[in-house]
Amino acid sequence: MKLPTMSKAILLQPDLVLGDTIINLTAEILQQYQIKGLVLDVDETLVPFNKTEASEELKQWVAQIRTIADIWLVSNNLSQTRIGNIAKSLDLPYIAGAQKPSRRRLKQAATAMNLSVEKVAMVGDRLFTDVLAGNRLGMFTILVEPMVDSAIATPSYTIRNFEVWLSQKLGVSLAGTHNNFTKKQQNQD
Numbered sequence: 617m618k619l620p621t622m623s624k625a626i627l628l629q630p631d632l633v634l635g636d637t638i639i640n641l642t643a644e645i646l647q648q649y650q651i652k653g654l655v656l657d658v659d660e661t662l663v664p665f666n667k668t669e670a671s672e673e674l675k676q677w678v679a680q681i682r683t684i685a686d687i688w689l690v691s692n693n694l695s696q697t698r699i700g701n702i703a704k705s706l707d708l709p710y711i712a713g714a715q716k717p718s719r720r721r722l723k724q725a726a727t728a729m730n731l732s733v734e735k736v737a738m739v740g741d742r743l744f745t746d747v748l749a750g751n752r753l754g755m756f757t758i759l760v761e762p763m764v765d766s767a768i769a770t771p772s773y774t775i776r777n778f779e780v781w782l783s784q785k786l787g788v789s790l791a792g793t794h795n796n797f798t799k800k801q802q803n804q805d
């Protein structure tokens with residue numbers, strides 16, 4: 617296996633490791649970093665894989681955050697039905713099949729918001745798609761804990777843990793201001 621060079625590894629470094637689910641990403645935090653727009657991943661950032669609808673808690677979060685920031689959903693999921701229904705229930709614009717870490721769809725969202733990329737945060741649960749895409753474009757990047765149904769261990773969780781492990785080997789620090797992420801990961805080893 618060929619490892620990325622260090623210059624590429626730094627692109628895996630989130631600007632902020634929240635250490636919690638997106639529900640705990642507050643307006644105060646976004647204002648602290650002068651964020652005016654959000655590009656949100658969908659699967660396991662907003663909605664667990666085994667759910668088809670946004671929770672009431674998430675709807676309330678969106679209602680609050682949209683008063684201070686424009687929001688777009690940008691998902692790699694190819695299902696227009698799944699992502700479209702979630703977007704509709706939250707009354708948010710969306711792009712499915714985005715092919716992150718490609719920058720193209722993130723740039724499209726920032727352009728639609730009429731914001732420069734530094735004012736936009738890419739928020740997601742995955743390093744090699746969400747964080748990498750955001751960093752490649754020059755967005756502020758926020759890693760959140762996945763929104764999972766605690767009763768079900770999804771296969772993606774294993775992949776995510778591998779990404780976390782590999783990133784740390786490459787020198788990425790996941791010990792952020794707002795988190796206990798690293799500690800939680802270690803406890804699962």
Ligand SMILES: [Mg+2]
Pocket residue numbers: 657658659660661740741742
């Ligand atoms: Mg995700």
